[in-house]
Amino acid sequence: MNNLDLSLYLVTNNSEDEEKFLNIIEESLKGGVSVVQLREKKAETLDFYNLALKVKEITQKYNVPLIINDRIDIALAIDADGVHVGQSDMPAKTARSMIGEDKILGVSAANIKEAKKAQRESADYIGVGAVYPTNTKDDATSVPKKELKEIVKSVDIPVVAIGGITQENAHELNDCGIDGLSVVSAIMEAKNPKIASENLLKEFKAKNS
Amino acid sequence: MNNLDLSLYLVTNNSEDEEKFLNIIEESLKGGVSVVQLREKKAETLDFYNLALKVKEITQKYNVPLIINDRIDIALAIDADGVHVGQSDMPAKTARSMIGEDKILGVSAANIKEAKKAQRESADYIGVGAVYPTNTKDDATSVPKKELKEIVKSVDIPVVAIGGITQENAHELNDCGIDGLSVVSAIMEAKNPKIASENLLKEFKAKNS
Numbered sequence: 001m002n003n004l005d006l007s008l009y010l011v012t013n014n015s016e017d018e019e020k021f022l023n024i025i026e027e028s029l030k031g032g033v034s035v036v037q038l039r040e041k042k043a044e045t046l047d048f049y050n051l052a053l054k055v056k057e058i059t060q061k062y063n064v065p066l067i068i069n070d071r072i073d074i075a076l077a078i079d080a081d082g083v084h085v086g087q088s089d090m091p092a093k094t095a096r097s098m099i100g101e102d103k104i105l106g107v108s109a110a111n112i113k114e115a116k117k118a119q120r121e122s123a124d125y126i127g128v129g130a131v132y133p134t135n136t137k138d139d140a141t142s143v144p145k146k147e148l149k150e151i152v153k154s155v156d157i158p159v160v161a162i163g164g165i166t167q168e169n170a171h172e173l174n175d176c177g178i179d180g181l182s183v184v185s186a187i188m189e190a191k192n193p194k195i196a197s198e199n200l201l202k203e204f205k206a207k208n209s
Numbered sequence: 210m211n212n213l214d215l216s217l218y219l220v221t222n223n224s225e226d227e228e229k230f231l232n233i234i235e236e237s238l239k240g241g242v243s244v245v246q247l248r249e250k251k252a253e254t255l256d257f258y259n260l261a262l263k264v265k266e267i268t269q270k271y272n273v274p275l276i277i278n279d280r281i282d283i284a285l286a287i288d289a290d291g292v293h294v295g296q297s298d299m300p301a302k303t304a305r306s307m308i309g310e311d312k313i314l315g316v317s318a319a320n321i322k323e324a325k326k327a328q329r330e331s332a333d334y335i336g337v338g339a340v341y342p343t344n345t346k347d348d349a350t351s352v353p354k355k356e357l358k359e360i361v362k363s364v365d366i367p368v369v370a371i372g373g374i375t376q377e378n379a380h381e382l383n384d385c386g387i388d389g390l391s392v393v394s395a396i397m398e399a400k401n402p403k404i405a406s407e408n409l410l411k412e413f414k415a416k417n418s
Binding site: 027044045046048049070071072073076077085087088089090094184 | 253254255258279280281282285286294296297298301307367387409
């Protein structure tokens with residue numbers, strides 16, 4: 001996958017109020033979100049499928065890739081742009097063989113070993129975290145800034161940082177060599193998701209120019 | 210899918226104690242179970258995948274098809290013999306296009322409309338229930354015997370009955386024209402899964418000869 005812009009990578013949550021949910025996604029895209037990952041850990045398959053079709057309509061309008069968390073069946077069914085697998089999901093190697101070479105494969109990694117393995121198994125990028133404490137993911141391991149830097153150096157593929165990143169703390173990741181900021185709450189729970197996205201992106205572009 | 214023997218169709222549950230779980234499946238196969246459906250509604254994807262690989266080793270040994278409930282990604286990843294989708298899972302049509310023509314597609318139906326739709330969407334068989342009260346599936350609709358008969362008459366594809374079937378009540382389904390008995394607890398919670406399977410199969414063969 002060439003030219004994948006990971007600058008501001010939105011991972012979704014809380015889709016219960018669908019209208020509100022879809023509106024947040026659209027506003028975030030107006031604000032510059034460059035990748036959307038749909039993450040539904042408790043949804044029935046049919047609900048996930050139907051929601052994914054609706055999100056895809058929006059991401060296509062903004063020409064931004066839609067990545068499905070964990071569920072390769074959903075990704076294939078709606079012809080999403082890619083899948084993201086964690087360490088408790090389908091093995092990356094298996095995921096790649098299922099989605100083919102042209103789709104995006106992202107892998108979560110919390111240390112150098114996992115990062116290198118993901119690269120060997122043809123991940124297009126890795127998501128590393130949690131770089132800050134987060135309430136979104138109960139079981140997230142903590143990755144201090146020093147380790148984030150080491151992980152970035154250990155692989156050739158792009159790295160996005162995730163976990164508790166806000167408009168206020170994003171600048172602290174300035175010197176880590178990452179390719180993007182990945183956020184959940186900082187956009188999904190923002191009063192104004194468009195402005196939040198603009199600010200996060202500004203923060204990221206500033207430090208990388 | 211030709212020559213699919215649905216006579217005694219085991220749907221699994223309670224895989225927490227894996228050794229015990231795999232042993233029950235193997236004993237049930239010794240007792241004559243003709244199809245195994247692996248159903249894991251709460252497992253992490255990696256755990257489901259690893260368990261499915263282990264179950265497949267056993268079903269292959271007994272030359273019995275392994276069908277995965279709901280999760281087409283798992284079915285494709287382990288090259289299972291088929292998938293079974295409920296009304297809250299992937300649409301049957303989408304499921305068929307994902308698994309291809311050669312794999313088994315089963316669909317749950319609780320009325321004639323759902324049964325006919327499943328047939329139109331290329332289901333190989335349908336599972337109809339709950340024919341008796343069951344504790345295994347909270348949200349199961351109730352399908353009285355009279356309706357089961359009408360469903361069987363409404364389609365050309367095979368029908369298995371499911372929901373609360375036991376060695377004691379199976380004979381009551383004698384005159385319904387079904388192609389098999391599908392059970393969870395009657396085997397999974399039996400003191401002797403092999404003998405329970407033999408008895409259920411005897412019950413089914415008796416009424417259908």
